[in-house]
Amino acid sequence: MRNVAIMVCSDSTGNAIDEWVYLMAEDLAAAYPQFTVRYRIWNDTTSVYDSPISINTGTSGHNLDIWNFAVAGTKPDYILGSRFVKGCKEIIDNSIYPNVSDRIDLLIMNHGHNIFFPSSYDGMFSTRSQALEFKVQADEKLLPDYESQVG
Numbered sequence: 458m459r460n461v462a463i464m465v466c467s468d469s470t471g472n473a474i475d476e477w478v479y480l481m482a483e484d485l486a487a488a489y490p491q492f493t494v495r496y497r498i499w500n501d502t503t504s505v506y507d508s509p510i511s512i513n514t515g516t517s518g519h520n521l522d523i524w525n526f527a528v529a530g531t532k533p534d535y536i537l538g539s540r541f542v543k544g545c546k547e548i549i550d551n552s553i554y555p556n557v558s559d560r561i562d563l564l565i566m567n568h569g570h571n572i573f574f575p576s577s578y579d580g581m582f583s584t585r586s587q588a589l590e591f592k593v594q595a596d597e598k599l600l601p602d603y604e605s606q607v608g
Contacts, residue, residue, distance in 0.1 A: 458491075458517055458519050459519060459558065460519050460520045460521070460522070460556070460557055460558040460559075461492070461519075461520070461521045461522070461558055461562050461563075462521075462522045462524065462548065462549065462557055462558035462560065462561050462562055462563075463521070463522070463523050463524070463561075463562060463563045463564075463565065464524040464525075464526065464545065464548065464561045464563070464564050464565070465478050465523065465524070465525045465526065465527060465564075465565045465567060466526045466527075466533065466536050466564065466565070466566050466567070467525065467526070467527035467528075467565075467566075467567035468527065468528070468529065468530070468531055468532075468567070469527070469528075469529035469530065470527075470567060471525065471527040471567050472498065472525065472527035472528065472529060474510075477567075478496075478523065478525045478527060478567075479496060479525075481523070482494055482496045482512050482523045483512055485521060485523075486512045486513035486521075487513075489515075489521065490513060490515060490516065491515050491516045491517040491519070492513070492515040492517065492519055492520060492521040493511065493513060493514050493515040493518075493519070493520045493521070494511075494512040494513040494515070494520075494521045494522075494523070495509035495510065495511055495512065495520060495521070495522050495523070496509060496510045496512055496523045496525065497509045497510070497522065497523065497524055497525060498525045498527065499524075499525060499526040499527065499528060499544060501528050504540070504543055505543060506524060506548070509522070520556060520557060520558075522548075522554075522557050522558065524548045524561075526544045526545070527567075533566060545561070548561070549561060
C-alpha cells in the first residue's frame with residue numbers, strides 16, 4: 458500500500474463541495490477507510506491549492522489526496538503554461554506538500570461546459586460519463602481491496 462494522488466482538471470461543474478469531485482472524495486473515504494482522504498481545491502486568486510479538507514482519518518498511515526484544479530469558466534488548456542507547474546507538477550513535490558504520493562496516479566479531465574462544438578459533434582463527447590467511468594476504474598485498480606493486501 459502507498460499514498461495515492463488523484464488530480465481533477467475541471468470547469469465549474471466540479472468546483473464546489475456539493476458537486477461531483479468532493480462527493481467522489483467522500484465516496485472514496487467511505488469505501489477505503491484505511492486511507493486518510495484529503496481534498497484540496499485550486500485557488501485561482503492565489504495560484505495555489507487551498508489548505509486540505511480532511512474527509513477521513515485513515516487507519517493505515519497512507520493518504521489519498523484529491524487535487525481539484527476546477528476553475529469556473531475555463532477550458533482544458535487553462536492548466537497549461539505557468540499554471541502547469543503550480544497546478545500539476547508541484548503537487549508531487551514532497552518538499553512543498555509533505556507526505557503525498559510521488560506521482561499523479563489518476564488524472565480526470567472534466568470539461569465540456571465551456572466548450573461548444575459544431576452540431577456535427579453532437580453525442581461524441583460525454584466527459585461527465587467518462588469521469589464516472591474513471592472513478593470505477595480507480596476503485597478497482599488504484600485502490601485494491603485492503604483485506605487482500607494484509608492477508
